[in-house]
Amino acid sequence: MHPGAPGGGRQASGGEFQSPALERLVRSLQQLPGLGRKSATRIALHLLANHEDAAQLTTAVDDARRQVTRCGRCGAITESDPCAICTNPGRDASLLCVVASPVDILPFEKAAFFRGRYFVLGRLLSPLDGVRAEDLPFDRLRARIDEDEVREVILALDTSVEGETTALYVQRLLAGRAIHLSRLATGIPVGGALAYTDEATLQRAFQHRTGVEGG
Numbered sequence: 001m002h003p004g005a006p007g008g009g010r011q012a013s014g015g016e017f018q019s020p021a022l023e024r025l026v027r028s029l030q031q032l033p034g035l036g037r038k039s040a041t042r043i044a045l046h047l048l049a050n051h052e053d054a055a056q057l058t059t060a061v062d063d064a065r066r067q068v069t070r071c072g073r074c075g076a077i078t079e080s081d082p083c084a085i086c087t088n089p090g091r092d093a094s095l096l097c098v099v100a101s102p103v104d105i106l107p108f109e110k111a112a113f114f115r116g117r118y119f120v121l122g123r124l125l126s127p128l129d130g131v132r133a134e135d136l137p138f139d140r141l142r143a144r145i146d147e148d149e150v151r152e153v154i155l156a157l158d159t160s161v162e163g164e165t166t167a168l169y170v171q172r173l174l175a176g177r178a179i180h181l182s183r184l185a186t187g188i189p190v191g192g193a194l195a196y197t198d199e200a201t202l203q204r205a206f207q208h209r210t211g212v213e214g215g
């Protein structure tokens, strides 16, 4: 039977295909995050039955591996180092937004209101998991702040324990310097119903309440 034909995926649960090559494909797909045996099998059979999709995927992976790199200045995912944000003279170099992951830059760029630049930490401090300050690029962050004469550092980190720990560390790192350090406000989402807001969010929103003009 053609592997892509209906019923091709109905091997006994836990069993293996008679093709070692197909097994290798399924197993390598299973290595991908979020894919179990069932999904990996479905994708493998789809790729065998659809040569064009398979060829496109192979080319896309090859191209991405060859072309994608990280910006040496900010850590963003880019095809040119330094990246277009770091080299754009229209971006305010004195405003630096510190994020944990390069993915965190995307919502800012999509919303297009932030005209400063970024710095990617790559991970958050987590002493319990053995992630210490020396594992994060704090030296490069300090160098970047000096080089660009940064006036304001905006910490756009998760509100998790790791995010809080990292924010506190940066706060201490920059203590005594003429830099305005700020964090993103946390609170009730726009359009969110107050009655359904969890306690921690409500408490933070209350702590970080802002004045109302004329109030």
Ligand SMILES: [Zn+2]
Residues within 6 Å of the ligand: 071, 072, 073, 074, 075, 076, 082, 083, 084, 085, 086
């Ligand atoms: Zn960059």
